Amino acid sequence: MTTDPPLILDIDGTLTRPEGWGIDPRIFDPLHEWDAPVVVATGKAFPYPIALCHFLAIPELVVAENGGVVYTGDDVTFTADRAAAQNVMAEYRAAGYGPGWGADDTVNRWRETEIAVNLEMPLEPLEEIADDYGLEVIDTGYAYHLKDPTINKGQGVLAMAEAVGIDLEDAVAVGDSINDVSTFEVVGRSFAVANADDAATEAADEVLEDVHADGTLGVLERVRGRSRD
Structure with missing residues (x-):
């Protein structure tokens, strides 16, 4: 066939x-x-x-x-819970950073399980905070994705x-x-x-x-x- x-x-x-x-x-x-x-x-x-x-x-x-x-x-x-990613982002914001998509943030507005961060934002502090919560950051070439590693x-x-x-x-x-x-x-x-x-x-x-x-x-x-x- x-x-x-x-x-x-x-x-x-x-x-x-x-x-x-x-x-x-x-x-x-x-x-x-x-x-x-x-x-x-x-x-x-x-x-x-x-x-x-x-x-x-x-x-x-x-x-x-x-x-x-x-x-x-x-x-x-x-298959994943966004709560940990939100906690990471709260600490990232407290450190003076953020997702980097502007006030409306349509990149994350309807996201259910992870958070995407603009590639222009600092990576090292994001990875350090993510590690504290057992999350990973992957660079897809379009954004840093803050996600459950499993x-x-x-x-x-x-x-x-x-x-x-x-x-x-x-x-x-x-x-x-x-x-x-x-x-x-x-x-x-x-x-x-x-x-x-x-x-x-x-x-x-x-x-x-x-x-x-x-x-x-x-x-x-x-x-x-x-x-x-």
Whole structure:
């Protein structure tokens, strides 16, 4: 039988324009027409990948906030508690810092399980305070994510696969950052776009020659309708 494989796709750095900003509109038709599940696995706050699925007109299969939120289209599961991250941020603010996104902070406004901090903010005091609360800080290239170290995207993808019946041995993942490594570890085939960081590059089965959505679109073309035994 010939069919499209399930897809596990990051957003930032993976579905974005080659210039590195905004969703590349060229992804819309291929993903809308894909005849297998498409899971959006991202570090973004929960509403953002949901909105992307809406605009793509595909089922809402979402792993958000680096595995902290899993939504199968029927049920939402929060796998981490934001309270510790909020305590860290309170101390970080008391030390004279903050998330760095401005007064409205739409980056974190709807975040359920972690807190994202602007890369322009000091990292060392954030890591020191996070360590006191048993949390980690990961640099995705777009933000510092203050999160539970026992939670990751790969675990969310495993939970998603079990819930909706995805065979991850057949799945193809594309990503660009350290937070995609755990996803790469649970799928049959993984690709890092050319703009990926060292961690993603080392973990991927293949490193692409093209950046951002150019790389992802190339993968979609290659794996579309691949044969299965």
